[in-house]
Amino acid sequence: MTITFRCVCALVLGAATVTAVTGCATVQPWQRGRLADRCMIFDADASRVGYMTHWQEAREGSSGGYGVQSGGCGCK
Amino acid sequence: MGRRRIVLVSGAVALAIAVAGGRPAAATQAPDVTLQRADGGRIHLSDYKGKVLLVDFWASWCTSCKTAFPALDGLYREYQPRGFEALAVNLDEERRSADAFLAAHPHHLNVLFDPKGASPAAFGVRGMPTSFLIDRAGTIRFTHVGYAGNVDATYRKEIAQLLGEP
Numbered sequence: 001m002t003i004t005f006r007c008v009c010a011l012v013l014g015a016a017t018v019t020a021v022t023g024c025a026t027v028q029p030w031q032r033g034r035l036a037d038r039c040m041i042f043d044a045d046a047s048r049v050g051y052m053t054h055w056q057e058a059r060e061g062s063s064g065g066y067g068v069q070s071g072g073c074g075c076k
Numbered sequence: 077m078g079r080r081r082i083v084l085v086s087g088a089v090a091l092a093i094a095v096a097g098g099r100p101a102a103a104t105q106a107p108d109v110t111l112q113r114a115d116g117g118r119i120h121l122s123d124y125k126g127k128v129l130l131v132d133f134w135a136s137w138c139t140s141c142k143t144a145f146p147a148l149d150g151l152y153r154e155y156q157p158r159g160f161e162a163l164a165v166n167l168d169e170e171r172r173s174a175d176a177f178l179a180a181h182p183h184h185l186n187v188l189f190d191p192k193g194a195s196p197a198a199f200g201v202r203g204m205p206t207s208f209l210i211d212r213a214g215t216i217r218f219t220h221v222g223y224a225g226n227v228d229a230t231y232r233k234e235i236a237q238l239l240g241e242p
Binding site: 028029030031032033036037 | 133135137138167168169170173193196197201202203204206
């Protein structure tokens with residue numbers, strides 16, 4: 001069998017595919033301690049976020065800007 | 077034709093490696109894992125052969141695990157006089173996190189440690205918490221993934237069934 005340029009390209013592509021696939025790591029359920037850390041939560045302190053949102057809405061007249069269930073009157 | 081075959085073989089190899097990287101299937105026979113006691117000593121799961129055994133995998137960062145822990149402790153206290161054994165395998169990477177939780181929650185469960193996670197891998201754990209009920213012959217008979225809070229009756233029924241078997 002003659003080794004052609006296309007043959008080499010196919011082998012390189014195959015090797016690259018294998019490398020890319022095996023580069024994916026599965027985080028097992030018991031390895032999620034760091035992901036569950038408080039610092040990984042966007043709004044870790046719900047009461048503080050609620051207070052800040054209320055303050056911002058009152059100051060800027062932007063009630064509903066973060067999304068509310070209402071008719072769109074802007075009242076709260 | 078030769079080139080097409082090479083491409084097909086390359087693809088097949090890539091697919092095989094991707095599949096092999098998945099989670100191991102849950103074995104019917106409980107694996108004989110080695111676990112660390114609080115004092116640093118080691119136990120083997122095979123030490124409990126001949127007993128009805130609950131193995132619960134938990135971690136202090138897992139909210140459902142923390143809910144399940146006292147409930148399983150209650151089940152252990154209830155059935156332990158009848159020969160039931162329960163192992164709570166902690167999977168925290170940092171021991172101090174587990175120790176803080178355990179200090180705040182008095183318990184009777186046998187707490188063991190596996191910070192490297194070899195035992196849940198051997199059991200094929202797919203979620204936290206996961207508990208396995210193992211019969212006297214060392215066979216995994218029931219598996220519970222997660223904890224809903226309303227499954228104590230199910231546990232009781234399963235434990236009673238296994239305790240009633242020879």
